[in-house]
Each structure stands twice: as C-alpha cells, then as structure tokens.
Amino acid sequence: MTEQELQQYLIKQYPKEDEGCEWKEFKNLKNDFCGHEKDDVISYVSALANMEGGHLVVGVEDKTLNIVGTNTYNYTIQQATLRLTNLCANLSSEGLNIEEFITIDTNKVVWVIHIPKHQPKLPVYAHNKAWQRIEDSLVELTLERLNAILEEISTTYDWSAEIIAEATLDDLDPKALQKAREEYKSVHPRMVYEVDAWDDMELLGRAGVAINGLLTRAAVLLLGKPTSIHLLTPCVATITWVLVDGQDEKKDYEHFTIPFLLTVDDALARIRNLNQRILPGGTLFPDIVKQYDDYSIREILHNAIAHQDYTMQERVTMVEAPDSITFSNGGYFLPGSVRNAIEQTSPQKYYRNHALCQGMVSFNMIDTIGRGIRKVFTEQQKRFFPMPDYQIDQAKKEVTVRIYGKLINEQYYRLLKANPDLSLYDCIALDMVQKHEKIEKDIAARLRKLHLVEGRYPKLFLSAYTARTVDDKELKTEYIRNKSFNDLHFKDMIVQYLHSFGGATRAELNALLQSKLSDVLTDEQKIRKIGNMLYALKKKGIIRLSEKKKWILVKV
Numbered sequence: 001m002t003e004q005e006l007q008q009y010l011i012k013q014y015p016k017e018d019e020g021c022e023w024k025e026f027k028n029l030k031n032d033f034c035g036h037e038k039d040d041v042i043s044y045v046s047a048l049a050n051m052e053g054g055h056l057v058v059g060v061e062d063k064t065l066n067i068v069g070t071n072t073y074n075y076t077i078q079q080a081t082l083r084l085t086n087l088c089a090n091l092s093s094e095g096l097n098i099e100e101f102i103t104i105d106t107n108k109v110v111w112v113i114h115i116p117k118h119q120p121k122l123p124v125y126a127h128n129k130a131w132q133r134i135e136d137s138l139v140e141l142t143l144e145r146l147n148a149i150l151e152e153i154s155t156t157y158d159w160s161a162e163i164i165a166e167a168t169l170d171d172l173d174p175k176a177l178q179k180a181r182e183e184y185k186s187v188h189p190r191m192v193y194e195v196d197a198w199d200d201m202e203l204l205g206r207a208g209v210a211i212n213g214l215l216t217r218a219a220v221l222l223l224g225k226p227t228s229i230h231l232l233t234p235c236v237a238t239i240t241w242v243l244v245d246g247q248d249e250k251k252d253y254e255h256f257t258i259p260f261l262l263t264v265d266d267a268l269a270r271i272r273n274l275n276q277r278i279l280p281g282g283t284l285f286p287d288i289v290k291q292y293d294d295y296s297i298r299e300i301l302h303n304a305i306a307h308q309d310y311t312m313q314e315r316v317t318m319v320e321a322p323d324s325i326t327f328s329n330g331g332y333f334l335p336g337s338v339r340n341a342i343e344q345t346s347p348q349k350y351y352r353n354h355a356l357c358q359g360m361v362s363f364n365m366i367d368t369i370g371r372g373i374r375k376v377f378t379e380q381q382k383r384f385f386p387m388p389d390y391q392i393d394q395a396k397k398e399v400t401v402r403i404y405g406k407l408i409n410e411q412y413y414r415l416l417k418a419n420p421d422l423s424l425y426d427c428i429a430l431d432m433v434q435k436h437e438k439i440e441k442d443i444a445a446r447l448r449k450l451h452l453v454e455g456r457y458p459k460l461f462l463s464a465y466t467a468r469t470v471d472d473k474e475l476k477t478e479y480i481r482n483k484s485f486n487d488l489h490f491k492d493m494i495v496q497y498l499h500s501f502g503g504a505t506r507a508e509l510n511a512l513l514q515s516k517l518s519d520v521l522t523d524e525q526k527i528r529k530i531g532n533m534l535y536a537l538k539k540k541g542i543i544r545l546s547e548k549k550k551w552i553l554v555k556v
Helices: 003-013 041-049 077-087 143-150 174-187 189-196 200-207 217-223 226-232 260-269 294-307 338-343 354-362 372-383 410-418 424-434 441-449 473-483 487-501 506-516 523-539
Strands: 021-024 054-058 097-102 109-115 129-134 137-140 239-244 250-256 275-278 287-290 316-321 324-330 389-393 398-404 543-545 551-553
Touching: 003 109, 021 041, 041 054, 041 077, 041 109, 041 129, 041 137, 077 097, 174 189, 174 200, 174 217, 174 260, 174 354, 200 354, 217 226, 217 260, 217 354, 239 260, 250 260, 260 294, 294 316, 294 324, 294 354, 294 372, 294 398, 338 372, 372 398, 372 424, 410 424, 424 441, 487 506, 487 523, 487 543, 487 551, 506 523, 523 543
Parallel strands: 021 054, 239 316
Antiparallel strands: 054 109, 097 109, 129 137, 239 250, 275 287, 316 324, 324 398, 389 398, 543 551
C-alpha cells in the first residue's frame, strides 16, 4: 500500500482511540519499546491487556493517524513478540501478534500490535506495575479493576490438587498422620468421636487432600515422608533457614523438607527469639518482651507455604538477621496490595493452591477468614514494635515479608504505649515516619493534629508529645535534639569559626556542624544542608572560597 492507502486502511480498521485501541508515534522502537513507564510500548500493552485486549498502532501521528513511520532497527517481529512476553509479566503469547506494514512509496514502517486480554485472575504488568487506560491517560490499575480481574471465574490450574497416582499411605509419615488427626479434631471439636472412627484415607478425604481414595500433591507436601519427596519432582519442597550477621555474612543455614506439618516447627525452632529489655521512660523498670511474636512468625511462614507457586521450583526462605527475619516465597500476591489484605474481613475468594490451603485449614495451620495478615500487624501494634515490611514484586513473582525483632526508634514505642487508642492505620503511618518513608498529606495532617509527628512535610519526625504527659528527662533531651536549631544559628557558627581561625576547609565545617544538626536528617542530608548554608552566605557576600580551597570571610 501507498502511504495514503495505508492511512485510509488504518482509519477504517482502527477509527478511534479508546480502551481497546491506541495510536502512538514511537518513532524509535529501540528506545520506545521499553523506556519510561507510562510512555513506552510495554506500558500500553499492559494497559490494553488489563481491559479487554486491543490494538496498539505504532508509527502514526496521534489523533490524525498521519503516517510518520517507526525505526525498528532490524528488530524482527519474532524478537519483538518474545521481548513483550518477557517484559510484560502474565502477558499471554496466545493471541499476541504483530502486523508490519511498509509503504511502497515512502518506505515508512507501521506496526500494529494485537494484544490479547489478560488471563483470568492475572493482571499484566510492565515496569513492575499494572496499567490501565482511563479516558486519555495511562494510570496504574485502580483497585476496582484489580479486584475485578482477581475475582474472575476461571478454571485456573491447581498444582496442589493434582493426583499422584503411584502415591499410597505408605508414602506418608505416621507421626504426621497422627498430628493431622489431632489437629483436625481441634478444628472440629464437635466431631471428636466421629473422627476417631475414620481410617486415614477418609480423614485425608475430609481434609481435602485426597480425592476418591487417591493422594494429591498437597497430601505429600503436608504429610509425606522425606523419602517420598521424589513424588513431587521437579517441585522444590524445601524451607531454608539462613542466619546472617550484621554485615549480611552467612553464619549458618539448614534445609527442611516434607512433611511440612511437622518440619515447620523444626524450622521455626532455629530462630533465636531472645528477650528484649526496653526502658520506655518515666520508670526504672524495663518492659521485657520477646523479639518475635510466636503467632506472627508462624503465620507468615505458613502463608509462604500455602501461597508458594510450586511450579517456579523455588524454596521458601527465612533469613534471620540480628534485628529481623525476612520470609520469601515465589508467586503473585493475590490480594494485590497489603492494604487489601489488611482490610479484608471475608474469606479469600481465590487461592493459588486450593487443595493445599484446604488441608492446612483442616490441620489448624491457617484460617480462611482473611484475618492472618491483619493479625500480624495488630500483634506488632500490641507489642509497640515496628510494622512488617511487605515487598511485593508482581513482575518477578516474589513476595518478601520482613518482621522486626528490635526497635528502630524508641520514641515510636513510647508514642504507641502512651496512645493505646490509636487505630492500626495510624500506627502504620507512624511506622512509615520512623522509617523515613513518605506518607500522604492528609494522613500527615491527621497525625500532626494528634501531636504524633512534627517537622516540615514531607520530612517528618516522631513527636515528643509524651514528654508533656510523662516526666522523662531523656525524652525531652531527645526532643530538643530532633527539633534542632534554625539555619541562622548555624550560619552564625560558621562566621564565628572563620573569624576565629581565619578560614576552614569544607571537611572542617562538616565536622563542626554535622553532630549539631537534627538527628532526623541522614548524613547525606546534613552535608547537603551545610552546603546550602555556605552557598547562602556566599551569595550574600559574607564568605568566599579562597585559592587554597578554604572558606574565608570577605573583607569589607
């Protein structure tokens, strides 16, 4: 086709931009294929896939469909298709194809990328974010759309429910079977006598890990003998505990395999849950608490086992550091966000490993009413400890949870203890402040109104409000250190220092002021602040930099 004919063809086939069609110039595919988020090919592919699928027309002028052409740099259609599936997590290759048009008169190249709809329950990600189109803008996937995708009815494959034809009761650990029976009775106390009358296969069938007298992979994961692990090949049914020191150097490690119903206790027993003695102020008697709440670390490990994507052939890991434990498992975080998980009050609507989860519920390892993650947060709140850190990498399909065993800032402990009526969300926001993370303006305003934070937004620090209610000299001293002095005071110090010693290098001035600046600032922020003060004094003509690279006073 000529350029004019191609333009008419595209206008007829793709007459308007909407949730299913985009026109983009993208003149240089080498840079525009995977460039800035919200403004490259893969972002638009994610956005179209997260609706009903559609078409991305590349090499045309927006709004007019005038042919401008795109430079593919000998990028073949096969290479581009493969790269799309690599860069866009969850993008199906079925239905994904690229049409190439080259005008015979002007030799301009236009690509039409045909994008399939996302697979059930699986949003498509680009740059580790899921996108959608709202009117003329590309935005991150809204909560409503995310929930709509996650709640879709599908025939999603349940790896854990697959029957292992050659597996028999002889492949299961007798101690695990006995514990399973005891735990089943504790979950169903009204059925104690009835359960005692069941044989092992009926118990497993009632627990959801056996089907018609045949064992599933879930049964072997939870109850299988270590020698039966070959039945799960190529799955890596392993929990790995690693001990590291303060410099992240590995000091010890151990692997734990099936039966998980028993070995989770062995794995958790390796964690050194030491006593912490905390002096909260206003008393000579310390608070003595364990580093870790037993429920929380057990819940997190059980969740990692339940929601692990066993097709990825990865281990569940626990990395114990002096002040925290980090748990990791492979797979998407199905609630979408931690906030969704915390706010969830009803049972999860979709489980990756439904049979495994059903068995873990039956054997008293997890519950199904959606409170597990929220309870981990509330237990940390009750202990006045830092909140867990969730790192959710949907593109790499990895969920990492870090739970703290030591205080980050004792003032956080004091504020929570002095304000027992704070909501969980207020505590989470205060935790973000102590970790120097940015919080929303309206949340900051609320915390400021409650006298919980101070400082200029967004660089907030925890308030010393408890100093007004508790006679604590140490706390008041810390408050004054955090408040620091104003810039005028420090500028006067610089001038007096230069007057007394005739001059000073930048390193000498840094040494003079760094320890006196607010503890809220990082070392890098302190250095930058000193530099700003020097620049301000220089601009006013008070100081200058000599040929020997020393700051000196300007002689008047």
